[in-house]
Amino acid sequence: MIMKIEDFSFNYKSNVIFDRVNFYFEDKQINFVLGENGSGKTTLLDLIADVDSTRPKNFVGFPPPAQIAYLSQGNNFNDELTVNDILKFLPQLTDVNKFKTPAVIKKLKNVKFGDLSGGERRIVLVFINIVIERELYIFDEPETGIDLKQSQEIFVWLRELVERGKTVIITTHKLDNISDIDNVNYIKNEQEVLVDNFLKVKSRMAF
Numbered sequence: 001m002i003m004k005i006e007d008f009s010f011n012y013k014s015n016v017i018f019d020r021v022n023f024y025f026e027d028k029q030i031n032f033v034l035g036e037n038g039s040g041k042t043t044l045l046d047l048i049a050d051v052d053s054t055r056p057k058n059f060v061g062f063p064p065p066a067q068i069a070y071l072s073q074g075n076n077f078n079d080e081l082t083v084n085d086i087l088k089f090l091p092q093l094t095d096v097n098k099f100k101t102p103a104v105i106k107k108l109k110n111v112k113f114g115d116l117s118g119g120e121r122r123i124v125l126v127f128i129n130i131v132i133e134r135e136l137y138i139f140d141e142p143e144t145g146i147d148l149k150q151s152q153e154i155f156v157w158l159r160e161l162v163e164r165g166k167t168v169i170i171t172t173h174k175l176d177n178i179s180d181i182d183n184v185n186y187i188k189n190e191q192e193v194l195v196d197n198f199l200k201v202k203s204r205m206a207f
């Protein structure tokens with residue numbers, strides 16, 4: 001099933017963010033939302049995830065919030081908990097999958113969340129959102145502060161989710177991990193969204 005948003009307009013008071021634009025997201029694929037700073041990517045993800053229970057009626061085919069894992073730019077955990085504590089308690093809070101714990105996470109198991117570096121914290125948060133069992137996984141700039149090698153590993157995890165039949169929506173400013181099989185929604189300044197394959201979109205990008 002295709003998740004889609006058609007004829008969508010949104011503004012913060014006089015600041016028009018979207019003016020009658022369309023987005024399409026493919027089931028069981030990685031779907032990118034690209035665009036300049038302030039173009040409305042986080043606004044869009046918040047509405048898809050329905051964080052304020054204000055998802056508009058013309059957002060069609062998206063699962064209910066209970067079936068969505070959403071890593072926003074601001075997510076955090078209690079500083080005193082170790083990575084192991086968090087992973088241990090997670091199954092008591094929600095359904096989890098059998099994703100194998102990668103070496104990078106094992107290495108950090110006994111470190112308190114508050115003592116992790118910025119990049120390590122982000123990797124742990126990405127992994128926690130991956131082991132939660134959901135239909136749709138949304139990541140707002142998951143690679144922020146993460147080095148190239150780890151950011152490539154995150155995409156190995158995301159592609160494994162897709163192989164397991166899950167759908168991913170992700171924003172990023174790094175183009176390295178986009179493949180030509182992925183679906184790309186590119187928000188242009190002129191309130192237009194290009195939904196195209198990566199190679200065509202890449203040739204139009206200027207950021």
Ligand SMILES: Nc1ncnc2c1ncn2[C@@H]1O[C@H](COP(=O)(O)OP(=O)(O)OP(=O)(O)O)[C@@H](O)[C@H]1O
Nearest residue numbers: 012013015017035036037038039040041042043044
């Ligand atoms: N709650 C709000 N009230 C008013 N304006 C807002 C609010 N949230 C965001 N904005 C404005 O809406 C615009 C889009 O913001 P948004 O965070 O969606 O952009 P973005 O594409 O995610 O940017 P970035 O790449 O920098 O994360 C920005 O100009 C921002 O200042």
